[in-house]
Amino acid sequence: MDSAKTVKAVKAVGGITAVWQVLGARRDLRLVLLAGVVSVTGDWVLLTGLAYCVYVLTGSTVASALTATAGLLPQVFLGPVAGVFADRWDRKRTMIGADLLLAAGLLPLLAVGGRGQVWIVVGVLLWQGAVVQFFAPAEQAMVPRLVDGAELATANALVVQSRDVARLCGAAAGGVLAAAGGVPALAVADAASFLLAAVLLRCVRTSGEVERRSRQSGRVVEVFGELGAGLRLVAGVRVLRTLMLFVVLAGTGEGVMGTLFAPFVRDVLHGGGRTYGLISAVQAVGGIVGGLAVAVFGRHIPAPRLLGVGAVLFGAVDLVIFLYPLGYLATWPAVVGMVVVGVPGALVMTGLFTLMQQYTVDEFRGRAFGALTGLFGACQLIATLSAGFLARVFGIIPVLMFQGLCYVAAGFMVLLMLRGAKVGTEINAGAGAGTNVGVAGAPIM
Known part of the structure; x- marks a missing residue:
């Protein structure tokens, strides 16, 4: 027993040392992480506050659903196409330009002071949602350039952890x-x-130019042809097909959660704005712990296992959070539950990002991410619109339970469908109708 504990301790120390080595040696990774912390902190300030403000101003779960929908529509219709441009444009410049446009797009919110101006919130969220579709695939495609292949899981865990710090x-x-x-x-x-994040990204030295295996004219008319090549890439790799099914379930669950969590806190737990902010924030505490654990030990755990086990645990804890008020009405169990659920949440995000990056080449990475994002947004949009109306018929808690069940089902699906698949960072893909996809490597489970 003592020798086993010693081995674990040595691995932990080695893992922590490896994390610090990655951070110490990767200046540009540090800048991207810091920029992410800054901008995502601002996002959480806005989204958390808006969710509560809109519900307070209108008192309607339907209004909450319609407001949330505004941010999802661009994801559905622009996500896949934006991924094509992320594979055309310099990724670093795309990220900087998006941050500046996002900052400018917030100015109309200064005029919002009552129920009659809620339409301004909807317009701003449409703009923000559209611009983010260009930022997100550029960022995901940029991360593998900042580290070596063996450091990818660690880098993604640090990205997830930085987002949880921002959420907190x-x-x-x-x-x-x-x-x-x-x-x-x-x-x-x-x-x-957003302005500060743009300044930090400007200091990144790594090139954002796309590595191309095929020639492109750059004409806009070819966008849909390039999008089709990206979709064929996703359809041609079993791991990516599985990720598509995963985001269908996860997107459905997140649509329910995004619509009904503020009403859950206000009407079920009888909490105010500060209570809602606290419960929303503390999930990040668990996420920070989970992100650190993945950063330290993640290189020894297959990415499918991170994703599958993390999703099952995430859904199970969420079910406990939604059901306990039926027998005991207090806010502290929700706070504790949100801390706990942050740990498997970090596993889910790290596994998802790593699998997506491992199974795409640089030239197609933006399109693959855009396809997954668009599908996630479509499912989230349908669930968001449905959740507000269903809550009026069945109640808030019964509809929220569906979110937890979606994640449990998604996790078991990943564990079953990716058993025996192979890890490989080598994808042979070409543009156009004859796209061929091949993966080679060792068993991942």
Whole structure:
């Protein structure tokens, strides 16, 4: 027993050392992580505060659903196409330009002061959702350039952990700012975060130019042909097909959660803005712990196992959070539950990002991510629209339970469908109708 503990301790120390080596040696990774912390903190300030403000102004779960829908529509219709442009444009410049456009797009929120201006919130969320579709695939395609292949899982775990740090700060601040300064205060905080993030990204030295295996004319008319090549890539690799099924279930669950969690806190737990901000934020505490654990030990755990086990645990803990108020009405169990659920949440995100990056080449990475994003958004949109109406018929708790069940089902699906698949970072893909996809490597489970 003592020798086993010693081996575990040595592995832990070695893992921590490896994490610090990655951070110490990768200046550009540090800058991208810091930029992510800053901008995502602002996002959580805005989104957490807006979710609460809109529900307070309108008192309607349907209004909450329609507001959330505004941010999802661009993801559905622009996500796949934006991924094509992420494979055409310099990724670093795309990220910087998107941050500047996101900051400018928040200015109309300064005019929101009552129920009659909720339409402005919808317009701003449409703009933000559209611009983010160009930022996200560029960022995902950029990460593998910042590290060696063996460091990819560690880098993704650090990205996830940085997002959880941002959530911890931003979600709590969002609830406070929403109560103290309303929507204008939220807009100012988020705009400042985007501007600072753009400055940090400007300091990144790694090239954002796309590595191409095939010639492209750059004409816009070819966008749909390039999109088709990306979709064929996704359809041709079993792991990527499995990820598509996963995001169908996860997107459905997240649509329900995004619509009904604020009403759950306000009407079921009888909490106010600060309570909502606290409960939303503390999931990041578990996420930070989970992200650190994955960063330390992730290189020894297959990415499919991270994704599958993480999803099952995530859904199970969510079910406990949604069901306990039926027998005991208090807010502290929700706070504890949200801390706990952050740990498997970190496993899910790290596994998902790593699998997607491992099974795509640089030239197709933006399109593959865009396809998954668009599918996720479509399922989230349908669930968002449905959740607000279903909650009025069946109640908030019964509909929220569906979110947890979706994640449990998605996790078991990944564990079953990817058993015996092979890891490989070598994908042979060509543009056009004759795209061929091949994967080679060792068993992943």
